[in-house]
Amino acid sequence: MKFLRNLLASILGGLIAMGIAFFMFFMLMALLGQAEPVTVKNDSVLLFELKDPVKDYVGGDKEDPFAGLFDEAMGLDEILHAVEAAKSDDKIKGIVIKNVFAQAGLAQVQAMRKALEDFKTSGKFVYAYSDYYPQKDYYLASVADSVYLNPVGGMDFMGLASEVLYFKDVQEKSGLKMEVIRHGKYKSAVEPFLANEMSAANREQISELLHSVWGAMAAEIADSRNLDLTALNKIADTLGARSTKMAVQSGLIDGIPFYDEFETMIKEGMGKDSEEDLDYISLAKYMQAANTKKPSTKNRIAVIYAQGDILFGEGNEKYIGQGLMTKALRKAREDEDIKAIVLRVNSPGGSALVSDIIWREVELTKAEKPVVVSMGNVAASGGYYIATGAHKIFAEPTTITGSIGVFGTIPNGAELMGEIGINAEQVGTHANSIDYSFFEPMGEGFRNRVQEGIEETYNTFLSRVSEGRGMTVDQVNAVAQGRVWSGVDALENGLVDELGGLEDAIAAAAELAEVDTYRIKNLPHFKTGLERFMADLSGAKAEFMSDMVKQELGSESYEVLQQLKAMSQNAQTIQARMPFALEIK
Template sequence: MTDVIQDSAANPASYRRPQQKKRKSRWWIPVAIILSVFVFGFFIVAVGLFALFGSAFKSKPVVVKPQSVLRLQVRGALEESASPGPFSFLDSNLDGDVNFLQVITAIKRAKDDDHIAGAYYHSGDIWAGFAKAIELKEALLEFKKAGKFIHAFLEFGGELDYFFASVADSIYMPAEGIVQLNGFGVSELFLKGTYDKIGFDFHVEQFEEYKSAGETYNRKKFSGPARRNIEEILWQRFTTYTNTIAENRNLPPGRVSTLIRRGMYSADELLEHGFIDNILAESEVKERIKKAIYGDSADAADENLNTITLAKYSQSDSYKRSGKPATSAQIAIILGTGMIVPGETGDVSPFSEPLIGSATFSRYLKKAREDKKTDAIILRIDSPGGSVVAADAIWEEIKKTAQVKPIYATMSDVAASGGYYIAMACDTIIAHPQTITGSIGVISIIPNFAKTLDKIGASVDTISTGKSAFFLHPYLPLSSEDKLKFHELSERVYHRFVDKVAEARNMPFDEARELARGRVWMGEDALKVGLVDTLGGFQTAINIVKRRLGVPEDAKVRVRFYPEPQDSFSAFVNFLRYLTESRLNPIGKKSNVLANPISDILPRELQSQIDYLYALYRLSLNERILVALPYKLNIK
């Protein structure tokens, strides 16, 4: 067979023009160019911003000049763990970003710093629990015993501002200054009358008579047990306060008590009764401090008064040198502040109250437990409780950790209900005499809107496989069977709580129940009845752990904090992320003072109480039974 090759040129009829291939679209080229320009532009802007603000985020070395004066002016809440504010890099002189442990540590290290001549306390509208207040006062007294002066200037303030100032060698006020010294009190908002008008009904189960959180929903005033319990706390605190002022100012305790109960406010009045030493402008006070340092010579008049804030001092070389450990022993300190909630602590507004997320806290425990360098663990607890499920999850993790390493609980201002629940799992409980603790009990609140629907003419029809399908239904009246069943469920949780207390404190169930009943105890009373092991503050816990590890009490040890301290750059980035997330997903985000200016005009105590009640409400959406302190006790 012969192959035949046809020539197209020889046979024009058979010729066909070759078909052109379809050109592919180049749409991606302009898109890529635009994206490249955008990315490059973003890079240039980022570089520019870091060039502009980068130096502000860097930790600059701070030199403490000779004859410096430590300026003490802490504003706002003295938190256990305060992160820098989102704009703190703009002004590192702000002491509002230092936390309680930093303040205490700075004062103790300044006591032994030869470049610190003394301290100048300036009122700053500080508010904190009384346990932290006494620890801070004791640190100031130690500073003073080291032979260093303390002078105080009060422009305004209340009992706490004066409490700290009373330690000073001299207290001054401007002529128009106002300090409210008028005793302590607790006020609570009861809304039953309001709810009755709109038909809201709340079924409350409390175990037992002292567990009175539900009274704000189903009563118009404090019950007898709640009133007695709060009065005990108030008078105990008032007695401690007046005795401290009397001792610091060398005044008769009875006279101090009478004058404060009557109320004192003006500089003239406080001077008349010996509560301050003179009425002077701040410039005159500073001149007196200069004379105390340099004397009355002509050369002294030309000297500058070198002051350094707590925030600056904590960045100084002097501060860091004095904190170098002399031993390889390491202690992990896990900070637990705020309401106990399930899951992660979460990304909340930088201006919100802190939370203890069970998953987050358990993760810290696991890290500390598995860290080979860590020899012991301290839990610093400042919590009114919250979710029973979350508290129990943390309790389990603490028990697991206690099998591996010694673990201690040191109670701050509050370690009550769920806060006590997690503390009792530790080897040793250290409470401050003024710690609010106990509140061993549970509270259950069920809202019902059947009367509201009736008032507006609405009706509810149902279809079900049985009447139990509508157990605790908010639109249907609660039956007696529902109430009995819910009572039994709540009682079981309460008994398990008391069982854990009895086991942890090595006492019979009936004895533990007698101490429970939802009753709030002060630390010194909790020691007497066996709910805690010893009294003391944060330093007491450190010293106990040192003895356990065989480390001399005066030796410094390595400390690792959980969560790790946040620098100003991280705070700024997290703030920007929060704003971005709020814009993308405003639903479900908690309001903050930037997004809700109305909160600025509310009293501080009311803001705190609303935040606490809101957290309880959010928890109750998923959990019917809570282990929380009856009230956010804002003692005024």
């Protein structure tokens, strides 16, 4: 028995040693591979392909040899910089957009589209090809000189829609309920826990939001494709691009060649022989090459990225915490080389307390240096809260913003506990020492105290916006009530100053700081690459388990689970969060 135990231990030790050796060999090869400089050949074609999810910022030190090694995301900041660099790179002759199901938000797609539009002013070609065009991918591709589709492929072009899930019945059936206290006519983040159907107010705001976002997208598509806007909307209404031939007849697609035929057209346009290979360079590789080209100057514009839900804590690349954000803002205002700050916000909101902590740090920073906000896919509720004090606010036309309102959600299992035979008894020293119990129905006194806190937080929110935007409290309240707006409507309502992307915000910050030449300093520093891999193996396991659960449940059931989880986080804190989980399709 002892021999068998020793034998098994020896085998296990050997396997562990082999695993470590393999890991070190892999790391060495990866490091050597990353150490090789990216070579851009003459007559190269930049392949604009978004294989990984797009985040505003992936974080980390770009000079770290392990940066990006374990990251499965692309930074919007690097993508925009790469396209800008390619515009003046004599070795890049043009761009081919080739995507299916790009994992990016509408405002991110709009920012990339603008960068590609600017690239075309160089006189270089931009062509697009896909086997299938989802609506968002077509919106990006439509910027190209010519758009092509696989002859047996397809495309979606039907207008925008959104779906909201409701949970009232499942609460009543299970006995597990979410107690809700809110302020705001349109603050319907909690509506799914109160009703089985969409309220008229919620339907109104979603409808107006979708029409506004579609209007911005459609106007750009119509302009690029030389189509009348009315005709474009008719195509969407009648599904006039539901087959490849109809897509060509409608004017949305220029041709339906196979990919080899598409490449032959490119070669002919470049004066190449049909037998020659095209020298593609991937977007990921060119991003590495573009990062080496930096102006020589001490002046810096700091771009501070606030992305994800706002939660109490340190924060990381997935959520905004007061820890990293306050450190980044302090570092930016204390660094003499940093002349101005751009706060890039991509957040549906979250904790009202954390939002106010960050707002205060922005106030202290703007007293020292210019602060400009750039809004991404969404800057709603708490996301708008932290932005409202800036000297200038930019939003994309498709940015979802506003949602000035607050609410509280508290899970209660009293009915469920009663059904399964659990009873809780409390003992306290004072009249209000027994505050709240998950096992007992919510008392009226506790509910009144929470409502009082929500009203106070809402009024504070109004005052922050009033002070930052130069509006009266009544003017703010008229566009508040938890309602969300598109960037276009937010501009009309005075919630933002200009429509534009990250590059526009950076240029405005440089102008306010009166600097012509500068380099970008990205903050905060997130753990990336080997650093995060070694520090958070449990996180990698959790990510793996999350993927397994998603596969087992299916994407729609998994989405229900994620929404319930999101509403349960910080359940007993007052929330300044976007009024519903909105996925625009």
